Amino acid sequence: MGSISESLEYDTVLIGAGFGGYTMLPKLRKLGLRVKIFERGSGSGGVWYWNQYPGARVDSDSPAYQFFDKEIWEDFTFSERFPGFRELQRYFQYVEKKWDLRKDIEYHKNVTYAHWDPDSRRWRIGCSDGTETRCKWLFANVGFAAKEYKPYLKGSGDFQGDMFHTAHWPHHDVILEDKRIAVIGTGASGVQVIQEAGKVCKQLTVYQRTPNFCLPMRQRRLDPVEEQRKKANGVYEAAFKACENTSAGVPYENNGRKTFDDTSEEREALWNSLVQEGGFKFWVAGYADTNFDQKANDAAYDFWRRMVLKRIKDPEKARVLAPEIPPHPFGAKRPSLEQDYFEVLSQPNVDIIDLNELPIEEVNASGIRTAAGQVDVDLIVLATGFDGLTGGFMDIDLQGVDTRTLKQHWNDGVRTSMGVAVPGFPNLFFLFGPQAPSTFSNGPSCIQFQGRWFEKLVQRMLAEGIETLEPKNEAADRWVEKIRERWDTTLLPQGKISISVHRNLSFADVSHSWWNGSNIPGKKVQPLSWAGGLPSYMKMLDETLENDYQGWIVERGTTDI
Template sequence: MSTNAQQPSLSNQELDVLVVGAGFGGAYQLYRLRQAGFSVKVFESASNLGGTWYWNCYPGSRVDSDFSIYQFSMEELWKDWSWSERFPGQKELVEYFDYVDKKLDLRRDITFDTRVTAAHFDTTTNRWVVTTQNGITVRPRFLILCTGFASKPLIPDYKGLGTFKGVIHHTSRWPQEGVKWAGKRVGVIGTGASGVQVIQECGPDVSHLTVFQRTPNLALPMVQRKLDEKAQKKMKEEMYPYIFRRRLQTFGGFHFDTIKTSLFDLTPEELYLELDELWSKGGFHFWLGAHFDTFTDERANDELYAFWQKKVKARINDPEMQRKLAPIVAPHPFGTKRPCLEQRYYEVYNQPNVTLIDINENPISEITPKGVKTRDGVEHELDILVLATGFDAVTGSIAQIDIRGTDGVLIGEKWGKGLSTYLGLTSANFPNMFFLYGPHGPTAFCNGPTCAEIQGDWIVDCLKYMRDKHFTRIEPKKAAEDGWVKKVNEIFSAGLWNKAKSWYTGANVPGKVIESLNFTGGVPLYLQMCREVVEKGYEGFVLSGTQDTPRPHL
């Protein structure tokens, strides 16, 4: 249920802070900023809290982090909440947000069904002028964008896409009431995380399933299990505080870390047994819990892929399916595209009613009123077409908004020439604007709530510092921004990431600059670098007061 009774009184209001988005990042910012005594409101385009978990309501939608760390770390929240599964599904996550809302009384400061369309910085008042599609205008001192890294769907430009007469939905815009597909002919374009989840969910129920695959997903076993409330109670009493602190010490903000020694320090027997143990643990242990040199050394990476290929191939019956789903030669270095977690994905392809089209060999030529036609002239007739085609990730969520800074240039135009941020939190010429879980942060390599809290705390502490020192404006220097971009790219180039065509680099979006969109140095290094900036008096920023001439604060 949305609460928008406050909309009329919001117009023309001057706030300390406007937060855009009510997922993990936005909810945490609202809670912490209110604690700190700031006047703050949240605009959310959906009808409820949850961010990605509101929108991604397709069947099978599920998180890829263990329950213990995919939640807020505040004791007042976790002590009274218990999860039902190791990897919670979308419905349970929506229930969790409802619980958090009631506990923290968030809803009273959130305006739902309100999409921000423009934000222009007024240099005469040092405030943002923010407008929405439903006619609200507010003037916050600070603008914090918690729009998530995957909220701008990528819709392929297929010929005839609008002519299809059946049911068609992008996974991130799935109808809340659901779609009935039992006994239907279903086509799925894309085999990223949402594609894998939809395919394994619908496979047993449909009359025929046609999957259009560009790149095989190097998916990992989820090893899902039901949870016992008594065991969770013991974890809360003995483990939770340590688990939450441990997140800040690991590469990906998880409760486990990469192995720092080389994979080649092991004998072949030791290596096999170690990889088998990581595999059996499920989740991302085989990826973010493996040897770190698998990210930088192709020979080490090949060892991981060979093990993965052997395990997956054994689950697929047909040799042609094996070739397409688990090829002998890796389609890209393992882990340089985010793996997804699966439960029965590969078994779906053993069903006689499943067709797998490799669109590299046989591309989609057009969408017809009846279905999908491929280059070989075959028309695959469908009742339902699922677009699991991903997102204009990391930057697209922000760049789609008309945001203009001191020079009048759109943020999307600036970043269209090459991504530039400072600390993955700010961008030059856009004063008093922060973003989290987005461009140049640990984003794609970090547990979501972990990232939201790490960056969220930094932002709130910065605003408190400014208030205490009577500053009303903060902006990064261009030189500091250039230095951060250089550092991000240096770390990125030391790994194997650029050997894959992925949303990590924007390569999935036609015309987008291919570059590192994330900080790939890990959470501990990111934390250290952000803390050093603060310890040096917010080095790299210019802070100023309303009537003051802007001056460097070193």
Template sequence: MQPSNSDSNLGELDVLIVGAGFGGIYTLHLLRQLGRSVKLFEAGSGFGGIWYWNCYPGARVDSNVPLYELSIEELWKDWTWTEKFPGWAELREYFYYVDSKLNLKKDIRFDTRVVSAHYDANTDRWDVKAEDGTVARPRFLVLCTGFAAKKYIPPLTGLETFQGVCHHTSAWPQEGVPLEGKRVAVIGTGATGVQVIQELGPTVGHLTVFQRTPNFALPMVQSKLDRDHQQKRKALYPTIYRRRRQTISGYDFNPYPRDLFSVSREERRLFMEDLWSRGGFHFIVSTYQDILSNEDANREAYNFWKEKARERLHDPDVQETLAPTVPPHPFGAKRVCLEQTYYEVYNQSNVELVSLEKNPIAEITSDAIITGDGVRHEVDVIVLATGFDSVTGGITQIDIRGVDGTTIKDKWANGVYTNLGMMTGNFPNMFFLYGPQAPTAFSNGPTCIEVQGDWIAACIKHMLANHLTRIEPTREAEEEWRNLVMNNSSKALFHKAKSWYMGANIPGKPIEQLNFVGGIALYDSLCQSKAAKGYEGFILSSIDKTSVARVNGV
């Protein structure tokens, strides 16, 4: 949907939103209700954000419905799902259903990738340019780029010489790739890698999995859903949606308020068995409250997980590679994903597991991957499940320049500074959702997005109603928020793992906690408190600078 030459300059807007995933469409819906000019630019050709780009084999969400959807009654009252954990195709259908109800498309420009946004301090507006030449000058810029918008491909020697098919999971062709009977290599065993591997194992000719670090995957316990059951349960939906804002992870359940070793061995065994049988994230979220802070308790949880994983694996060497005796990092300190048949795949004769810790990739040739032991793995297709420059990458890949011309990438080069995980100093009137120093990676997506979207919409409404044209955090507030984020994280075990939670997967990226660990309920409370105090920790002013409100601190 490329714009014609006549409409490539949108001129002055009240708000421009970037990204048409959950965050973008929710914020667009809220801000249009203010009766102001609001537009949305989306790089893809359709709705969904991550669910537009993620169409690789096996892609599906690992948060269950109805938790993983918007809480707007107009949307959920007539919509039904077919699975507890929907796949990418059904999620896309949901987004188009949302559009049919809210008529969002009229204010969205697809195939419009934002490449730069420069702040004009003389007018308190952003000069925004897209790759196709589209320009706009919004008063407020809202970035809904998500935490996984910039793919990462490690430096693999010879990758450019490979003559077969090669795709990163987040750049999978929309028309799909024929893989049946092919020799396929999957590099990476993160969340996307697990999903691809369990999907392809039964259908490809030969599958070679290259694993750097084992994934402590949990059982999804998928199930089909019927319309009648969902309709009967919808009387509870408003309660469920209110409850998810009251919990740590934005689901409708919380950690068990006891320490692991405060109960008998028998009690904790039965409790863990119960959590395991429920599936989803119950085993990591609903478990004892000290699992992520006490190393001994954490090891107990890992040993239980290891036992369960090894029960499903036949080969002792594969057992040790996928579920090692000594864990490489604390359980839950790296992203835990959900699986359905992941471990059974490795029992198949056509599946080979290669430990990159023992034999790293030495070279990729036109038709093979050669490991450090000299073994040549001939392949037709390479699937790069190598992850993302997570949390910050979607923002820093855009040429965003603040008041003094400094880029956001340069500002965060030595560490991230934000206030409330939604704004950063020197970049006035720029908000971001589901990004750095918010609950992002530790929360159910729609919950975090609604908490932040509501706050941003209320803030912009306040600005417009009071004829204020500029808002940005104070440096003091940024420092205090950063300290809160880091101090909360230091009480947990996250720093003992090299994960994308900490930016450790990207060479040269500062090692720091990129997410707010305190939970949705606390986060929501802190955000509302600052708003109630006249946006404490922010500087608000009008364009003539005659009306200025400055409140320091957090």
């Protein structure tokens, strides 16, 4: 190994300028550490830098989707209940300036490898610009949606129009007006694109694998005067505090009752009120047994279906969008939030094709062909999702103590300790990653609570002269088993599996998709998130420190960079 310039040595390198990086940078600075963020894009925001497709916006209510630090929220007020990507980009720029983060961020810095050097007990980090950096602690905050998934589509290279994945939408205007458009996929990004495109395009064809049990967003503009009043009266601080005590890290929780403890009239009244409030209230703030008891879940789905059928006039579209027999339990796949999704799909210029019945046979020069025939289009939108939670790690050549890559370590399944570290990879940490509560929690809540724990951890390592910290294999094994045990108490494993296979295209429909990796061909299917809630998770994390680094291999020393 050649010599390394002093300017390329830091105590900590943080990968990614999203919520994770912005949470940890000021905390580590306060501990007196030399810290840098490496961001492959040209701007901050993480997923909100990359996701710039039409209609892209967050699905967590304001004020929960932001930093809980008063220095930030007292002077910045979002203009909408569910902010769009442009406002979120402005928000990150505001945070960057307020906390003076820019001097410690390097943009256009794409990390290609990170190798552990056992002699110096440091990470060697290589970037695509040819530089190599050394650091003691590496935080790989790559995000849960850093790697898009593009299914194999025969003939896609022959298509003469435009084809974009929602995760890599051009950072310039794409004309939708008077175009013939195909959208493949009806997850969150698909729903948002469909709502925008269907209103202005000449013809929209939607290719659906699984119906999305969408819930009304109830989007609205926020009155800045009213929001300032809420801040002054402690409403914001109360909401942030509530996020610490709820399973999903949002300011509301289930009502603690069982579905059939109430009369049918009482159930209808509760569900109607939750739907009117909007957001995820119907999913999260309803009955406590919805995600655990099949009959209770069936009742919730029946209400949802009756509500949706009132908005769909075409019986064939209704059959595809809100089937009598659901393909999976309600909530076993993340429901998306919609504003006028079903009305747009009901328009005469919008068609919907069920890929389970009519798989895509090929993409050709002019469009897409199924057994139902050829559809000529000018633009194909791939809303096909992500290699969730783990995909971003696989793009980096991460090598641990035995020179084996993380990809090799996880070949037989993901193994972490508490969703924050991996055996064999000393001083490698991550926030909002696999096997944390990530999937089932509000992102900023989970990230900030993990960030507090990491701040305590690094502070103790510095005070106690700890050079390296690495999870024990048995700790990771226990955590994997604990995750599965908790997962199995819910309805999450009970989704139906239906596979539509064509010689040129295969779609596997499993109720959880990226929640358990089943949407990626060849990826091991396993629970990828802790389903037991944020409070219990944070309690277990704290206990590892209270019990003298229980489950960790601790090395002390005096080596300095």
